[in-house]
Amino acid sequence: GESVGLHLPTLSVQEGDNSIINCAYSNSASDYFIWYKQESGKGPQFIIDIRSNMDKRQGQRVTVLLNKTVKHLSLQIAATQPGDSAVYFCAESRTALIFGKGTTLSVSS
Amino acid sequence: DAGVIQSPRHEVTEMGQEVTLRCKPISGHNSLFWYRQTMMRGLELLIYFNNNVPIDDSGMPEDRFSAKMPNASFSTLKIQPSEPRDSAVYFCASSYMNTEAFFGQGTRLTVV
Numbered sequence: 001g002e003s004v005g006l007h008l009p010t011l012s013v014q015e016g017d018n019s020i021i022n023c024a025y026s027n028s029a030s031d032y033f034i035w036y037k038q039e040s041g042k043g044p045q046f047i048i049d050i051r052s053n054m055d056k057r058q059g060q061r062v063t064v065l066l067n068k069t070v071k072h073l074s075l076q077i078a079a080t081q082p083g084d085s086a087v088y089f090c091a092e093s094r095t096a097l098i099f100g101k102g103t104t105l106s107v108s109s
Numbered sequence: 110d111a112g113v114i115q116s117p118r119h120e121v122t123e124m125g126q127e128v129t130l131r132c133k134p135i136s137g138h139n140s141l142f143w144y145r146q147t148m149m150r151g152l153e154l155l156i157y158f159n160n161n162v163p164i165d166d167s168g169m170p171e172d173r174f175s176a177k178m179p180n181a182s183f184s185t186l187k188i189q190p191s192e193p194r195d196s197a198v199y200f201c202a203s204s205y206m207n208t209e210a211f212f213g214q215g216t217r218l219t220v221v
């Protein structure tokens with residue numbers, strides 16, 4: 001069936017390292033993808049998005065890569081900081097956002 | 110803009126009682142979504158509206174759940190009667206056309 005999933009439930013990195021969070025999706029017709037960050041006690045917060053006519057998009061310290069051939073999405077965070085510690089979700093947007101389970105990123109100093 | 114506003118932030122109620130969650134979307138947004146978040150099931154889409162019209166309610170768990178959007182600036186999610194398994198954080202989100210959705214702070218519901 002259609003679903004959006006993440007490869008790993010947790011990721012631990014050292015401050016200053018680069019982080020890579022992965023996501024697989026199953027619907028080849030999906031044309032819009034979003035990464036969200038959720039901190040404890042808060043709602044998901046938009047990080048970056050990408051449409052299916054692109055394979056890479058960069059923001060401030062973040063890069064999203066889209067591989068439509070294998071239906072894979074990744075979020076790269078450069079120079080990870082303690083403030084990046086949170087749960088990260090990928091979401092697939094058809095008519096409404098469908099979320100994966102989330103990856104908990106822990107950053108140690 | 111104050112963002113998506115949800116109320117109450119926390120709700121504790123007894124099993125069998127009616128619960129009403131409220132949402133004010135961002136002005137100008139034409140889509141509104143209700144999600145439920147639990148540890149076991151993650152973020153689940155319950156229902157979404159486009160231009161105040163319910164488009165897809167296939168995620169609503171059962172007939173005890175209902176949602177309305179009487180106008181572009183207000184929506185409610187009602188559970189009647191509530192059950193302990195309804196305990197979760199309920200999020201409202203809004204968006205404009207097919208762009209990113211902005212989430213409220215959520216309502217933490219506890220049914221005892």
